[in-house]
Amino acid sequence: xxxxxxxxxxxxxxxxxxxxxxxxxxxxxxxxxxxxxxxxxxxxxxxxxxxxxxxxxxxxxxxxxxxxxxxxxxxxxxxxxxxxxxxxxxxxxxxxxxxxxxxxxxxxxxxxxxxxxxxxxxxxxxxxxxxxxxxxxxxxxxxxxxxxxxxxxxxxxxxxxxxxxxxxxxxxxxxxxxxxxxxxxxxxxxxxxxxxxxxxxxxxxxxxxxxxxxxxxxxxxxxxxxxxxxxxxxxxxx
Amino acid sequence: xxxxxxxxxxxxxxxxxxxxxxxxxxxxxxxxxxxxxxxxxxxxxxxxxxxxxxxxxxxxxxxxxxxxxxxxxxxxxxxxxxxxxxxxxxxxxxxxxxxxxxxxxxxxxxxxxxxxxxxxxxxxxxxxxxxxxxxxxxxxxxxxxxxxxxxxxxxxxxxxxxxxxxxxxxxxxxxxxxxxxxxxxxxxxxxxxxxxxxxxxxxxxxxxxxxxxxxxxxxxxxxxxxxxxxxxxxxxxx
Numbered sequence: 475x476x477x478x479x480x481x482x483x484x485x486x487x488x489x490x491x492x493x494x495x496x497x498x499x500x501x502x503x504x505x506x507x508x509x510x511x512x513x514x515x516x517x518x519x520x521x522x523x524x525x526x527x528x529x530x531x532x533x534x535x536x537x538x539x540x541x542x543x544x545x546x547x548x549x550x551x552x553x554x555x556x557x558x559x560x561x562x563x564x565x566x567x568x569x570x571x572x573x574x575x576x577x578x579x580x581x582x583x584x585x586x587x588x589x590x591x592x593x594x595x596x597x598x599x600x601x602x603x604x605x606x607x608x609x610x611x612x613x614x615x616x617x618x619x620x621x622x623x624x625x626x627x628x629x630x631x632x633x634x635x636x637x638x639x640x641x642x643x644x645x646x647x648x649x650x651x652x653x654x655x656x657x658x659x660x661x662x663x664x665x666x667x668x669x670x671x672x673x674x675x676x677x678x679x680x681x682x683x684x685x686x687x688x689x690x691x692x693x694x695x696x697x698x699x700x701x702x703x704x705x706x707x708x709x710x711x712x
Numbered sequence: 713x714x715x716x717x718x719x720x721x722x723x724x725x726x727x728x729x730x731x732x733x734x735x736x737x738x739x740x741x742x743x744x745x746x747x748x749x750x751x752x753x754x755x756x757x758x759x760x761x762x763x764x765x766x767x768x769x770x771x772x773x774x775x776x777x778x779x780x781x782x783x784x785x786x787x788x789x790x791x792x793x794x795x796x797x798x799x800x801x802x803x804x805x806x807x808x809x810x811x812x813x814x815x816x817x818x819x820x821x822x823x824x825x826x827x828x829x830x831x832x833x834x835x836x837x838x839x840x841x842x843x844x845x846x847x848x849x850x851x852x853x854x855x856x857x858x859x860x861x862x863x864x865x866x867x868x869x870x871x872x873x874x875x876x877x878x879x880x881x882x883x884x885x886x887x888x889x890x891x892x893x894x895x896x897x898x899x900x901x902x903x904x905x906x907x908x909x910x911x912x913x914x915x916x917x918x919x920x921x922x923x924x925x926x927x928x929x930x931x932x933x934x935x936x937x938x939x940x941x942x943x944x945x946x947x948x949x950x
Contacts, residue, residue, distance in 0.1 A: 513788075543784040550751075550778055551829045574873075580829035583869040587825040591789045591818035614871040623865040630861050631821040633852035 485509045485598040486643070487589045490531060492524030494668040494688060495604035497531045498658035499645060503602060505661055510537040511596060513589050517581070518548025518557045521674030527667055534667075542588060554578040556672060563672045568687035573612045576672060576683065582615035583624065586642065590628045593640065600641035601628075608651045608687060618647055651691035659697045666700040680705040723747045723836040724881070725827045728769060730762030732906040732926060733842035735769045736896035737883060741840060743899055748775040749834060751827050755819070756786025756795045759912030765905055772905075780826060792816040794910060801910045806925035811850045814910060814921065820853035821862065824880065828866045831878065838879040839866075846889045846925060856885055889929035897935045904938040918943040 486508040490496040503510050512532040514525055525541060532539035548557045555561040555575045564572040582603065589601045609616035625642035632640070646654055658665060670688045671678040678685050680703030692699035724746040728734040741748050750770040752763055763779060770777035786795045793799040793813045802810040820841065827839045847854030863880035870878070884892055896903060908926045909916040916923050918941030930937035 540788055542788055544782065546781040547826065547829070550780055550826060550833065552833045577873060578829075579832035579873065580825055580866070580869055583865065584822070584825040584829060587818055587822045588785065588788060591785070591816075591822060594817035595788065595790045614873065615869040617868070617871075620865065620868040620871075623861070623868050627821065627858065627861040627865045628818070630855070630858040631818055631853040633855075633858075635815060635817065635852065 483507070484600055485511075485596070486600040486602050487511045487513055487593045487596075487598050488537075489585050489589050489601070489603045490514055490528045492527035492529075492531070492669050493604075493684075494658070494665065494670055494691075495606055495646060495651070495654055497527065497668045498654050498661065498663050499602060499604040500531050500535055500537070501661040501663050502645060502657065504535045504537070508600075510535065511592065511598065512537045512539045513585075513592055514539070514541050515585055515588070516541065516543050516545050517551070517578070517584075518545045519578075519674070520556060520559060520563075521669065521672050523674050524669040527669045530667055540592065544584070544588075547584070551579045551581065563682050565681045566683055566686065568608060568683040569611045570683065571612075573683045577613060580615065582613075582620075586624055586628070590632070590636075590640070590642075594632045594636045597637075599637050599639075600643045602643040602645065604646055604654075605644050606646040606649050606651060606654060618644075621647060651687055652694045655691045655695040655697050659695070665692075665697075670701075675704065677702050677704045679703070721745070722838055723749075723834070724838040724840050725749050725751055725831045725834075725836050726775075727823050727827050727839070727841045728752055728766045729842075730765035730767075730769070730907050731842075731922075732896070732903065732908055732929075733844055733884060733889070733892055735765065735906045736892050736899065736901050737840060737842040738769050738773055738775070739899040739901050740883060740895065742773045742775070746838075748773065749830065749836065750775045750777045751823075751830055752777070752779050753823055753826070754779065754781050754783050755789070755816070755822075756783045757816075757912070758794060758797060758801075759907065759910055761912050762907040765907045768905055778830065782822070782826075785822070789817045789819065789822075801920050803919045804921055804924065806846060806921040807849045808921065809850075811921045815851060818853065820851075820858075824862055824866070828870070828874075828878070828880075832870045832874045835875075837875050837877075838881045840881040840883065842884055842892075843882050844884040844887050844889060844892060856882075859885060889925055890932045893929045893933040893935050897933070903930075903935075908939075913942065915940050915942045917941070
């Protein structure tokens with residue numbers, strides 16, 4: 475895992491959804507001494523309750539927070555179960571092909587583009603996003619090749635305005651969710667104050683792809699899972 | 713100028729601000745037979761009156777139109793005269809260093825990212841943007857290297873979901889504004905139904921960078937300029 479020790483003087487814009495991965499990342503950046511600005515997006519996701527956890531994490535870490543209303547995107551980025559209430563969120567394992575229904579077209583590129591704009595506006599050195607290795611099979615905008623190409627593009631887009639070596643940082647790019655849970659436990663993250671469930675009900679459903687992945691990660695990490703799930707787990711592999 | 717003859721069967725998402733360049737581009741794409749979806753953005757720009765001209769052009773060309781409310785970005789992409797009423801829009805020539813005040817951090821990358829998301833959602837083959845050679849000196853997100861890097865990144869971000877050869881098309885990338893005015897005249901564009909002025913008053917101010925460029929382009933193209941300007945031109949070079 476790239477934890478970038480010794481980078482304590484950086485100014486970083488952190489994309490934080492309110493999910494487990496991004497909140498552990500925010501704690502990691504804070505532990506490294508980064509001057510952090512947190513940015514979160516309402517994009518019409520059905521699980522917009524995640525955003526309250528992003529706000530809480532930023533507050534806890536004493537970071538400035540921008541909650542950006544991009545809810546108009548729900549009418550543009552159609553065809554995803556996350557933004558269209560007429561498409562069911564599938565049960566199953568996070569790596570199943572059925573999870574393609576949860577891909578929001580170009581979502582991470584849009585988030586990173588806005589976060590990059592903020593980084594340029596405030597003179598930050600880096601933009602951080604919590605994509606991880608478990609995301610790679612289904613979500614193309616979480617893969618190493620995308621992150622690298624995005625960084626190249628972002629530097630060109632802001633040549634003469636951004637830091638010439640503006641970093642697009644993905645500290646969990648080669649980590650598993652199990653690694654992230656273990657790191658979060660080391661960093662003292664309050665996991666109960668993170669939200670994963672795509673269904674966005676009052677409690678985690680326990681059976682959608684991201685709930686299945688969350689449960690599995692706690693179990694494999696040997697870390698107590700404080701989450702209150704609605705339904706018992708169906709199977710380890712969906 | 714890349715006019716891409718013979719590409720009549722494409723489905724294209726066209727980023728149209730309501731300015732002269734993007735409206736000429738929309739006419740060009742329509743003349744090539746592209747099935748066009750127009751997308752425009754309210755990003756808190758002081759000259760949001762340009763958007764009415766984008767709506768009108770889409771209607772005239774019988775294209776579907778998305779007007780996307782990204783006005784929350786004005787609180788994020790700070791430091792530009794276009795989105796901050798406390799920063800004056802400079803007078804002068806479009807290529808003057810003073811025009812750096814009109815750069816909105818990462819704006820075109822954000823617009824292209826959202827347009828790419830729409831292209832993926834509707835299965836379009838291409839995204840088109842009307843950047844031109846006159847933009848290159850000041851605006852890094854209008855340069856050829858940026859457009860090429862963006863295309864590489866956009867394909868990776870949507871691998872398996874977008875057309876593998878998704879095009880980021882910039883038909884005016886090597887054109888001057890003079891070329892664009894000439895082409896618009898050939899295509900029968902109603903130039904009075906386009907908006908350039910950054911100040912966004914009731915009439916074009918006539919002296920801001922983009923007004924100066926507009927006037928100069930009509931004069932050099934030998935095309936009648938139907939624009940009603942508020943003030944006489946100060947000088948050809950600001």
